Amino acid sequence: MPRKLREWGPGLLLISPSLILVGFFVYGLIGWTANISLTNDNSRFERKIGVDPSAHVGFANYGTLFSNPGFVNSLKHMLILAVVYIAGALFFGLLWAMLLEKGLKAEGLFRAVYLFPMAVSMFASGVVWNWLLNSDTGSSASGLNQLFDMIGLGFLKNQWWVSNPTWGIAAIAIPAVWQLSGYIMALFLAGFRGIPGELREAARIDGANEFQLYRHVLFPQLSPIALSAMIILGHMSLKMFDIIMAISGEKNVFTSVPMVIMWTLTGQQDFSQAAAVAIILLLAVALLVVPYLVHNARQEKQA
Numbered sequence: 649m650p651r652k653l654r655e656w657g658p659g660l661l662l663i664s665p666s667l668i669l670v671g672f673f674v675y676g677l678i679g680w681t682a683n684i685s686l687t688n689d690n691s692r693f694e695r696k697i698g699v700d701p702s703a704h705v706g707f708a709n710y711g712t713l714f715s716n717p718g719f720v721n722s723l724k725h726m727l728i729l730a731v732v733y734i735a736g737a738l739f740f741g742l743l744w745a746m747l748l749e750k751g752l753k754a755e756g757l758f759r760a761v762y763l764f765p766m767a768v769s770m771f772a773s774g775v776v777w778n779w780l781l782n783s784d785t786g787s788s789a790s791g792l793n794q795l796f797d798m799i800g801l802g803f804l805k806n807q808w809w810v811s812n813p814t815w816g817i818a819a820i821a822i823p824a825v826w827q828l829s830g831y832i833m834a835l836f837l838a839g840f841r842g843i844p845g846e847l848r849e850a851a852r853i854d855g856a857n858e859f860q861l862y863r864h865v866l867f868p869q870l871s872p873i874a875l876s877a878m879i880i881l882g883h884m885s886l887k888m889f890d891i892i893m894a895i896s897g898e899k900n901v902f903t904s905v906p907m908v909i910m911w912t913l914t915g916q917q918d919f920s921q922a923a924a925v926a927i928i929l930l931l932a933v934a935l936l937v938v939p940y941l942v943h944n945a946r947q948e949k950q951a
Contacts, residue, residue: 678930685709685923709924718901719909719925725817726905730885732818736825737881738874741832746862748833749840759837762830770827774894777823781808781895809896809903816902820892827891828884832877839873840866879940883933 688705713719744762748755765773782791785805789797793805808819843866851865889907896903898912906925913922 732821740829744833745836770890774891783807
């Protein structure tokens with residue numbers, strides 16, 4: 649028996665079930681989806697009139713999508729959602745981590761309160777936020793609009809996700825920020841607690857005030873955590889679906905994103921274009937995640 653086979657054989661045999669399952673259910677299904685996106689498997693109607701649904705049409709489905717103003721607008725909405733979602737979750741997550749890092753009383757209670765939204769499913773929170781973001785601004789207003797009236801901030805009342813394309817999708821990001829800020833807080837708090845106390849003491853001995861301490865000593869130590877948090881939030885924003893469906897549904901043009909369009913196309917049995925949307929989202933996630941993985945691999949080699 650060759651030496652390499654003796655060395656690697658037992659390990660490969662041990663992980664072979666996982667390799668087979670991942671190969672089939674992940675990469676195999678990705679390849680299957682990519683193949684469907686290159687065919688004309690579009691509807692039951694085409695099958696009835698005798699069109700071969702397995703015939704390959706190249707990248708025609710992708711061309712059809714990018715020539716559709718609705719799909720192009722959904723990509724813009726996805727970008728707005730990602731920016732608001734990432735910025736909001738990072739801001740509040742870092743803010744709460746800084747407050748807890750100071751050693752507040754009842755820290756465990758605050759941690760539980762901040763992390764609780766993560767225990768709620770996106771769809772369930774979307775149902776609640778559908779009421780909170782009620783678009784009625786009149787005397788029968790409810791949710792946040794009613795709260796603004798009660799505390800004398802009536803000028804803040806708005807129609808939320810039914811107002812305009814930019815603010816509509818940005819308003820959808822509010823419940824998503826509420827739900828994931830606690831997770832980002834936990835990441836940053838772990839980062840703060842992992843910074844040696846000697847660095848803080850040395851900075852204070854050198855005359856650094858509190859702002860300079862965070863700006864020049866603590867925040868640079870958190871940059872890897874911030875990058876990881878951005879990647880996590882970024883790929884989640886690209887795949888966001890359930891909270892949008894729970895709040896605004898699939899027919900609202902102001903909150904349409906590629907995931908919603910893929911759902912709609914699948915319901916219409918336009919499987920080839922739905923698969924094309926899925927591949928576009930996969931490539932978008934890959935463009936976000938792969939450079940991060942390469943960066944991490946290089947850092948590990950240097951270490």
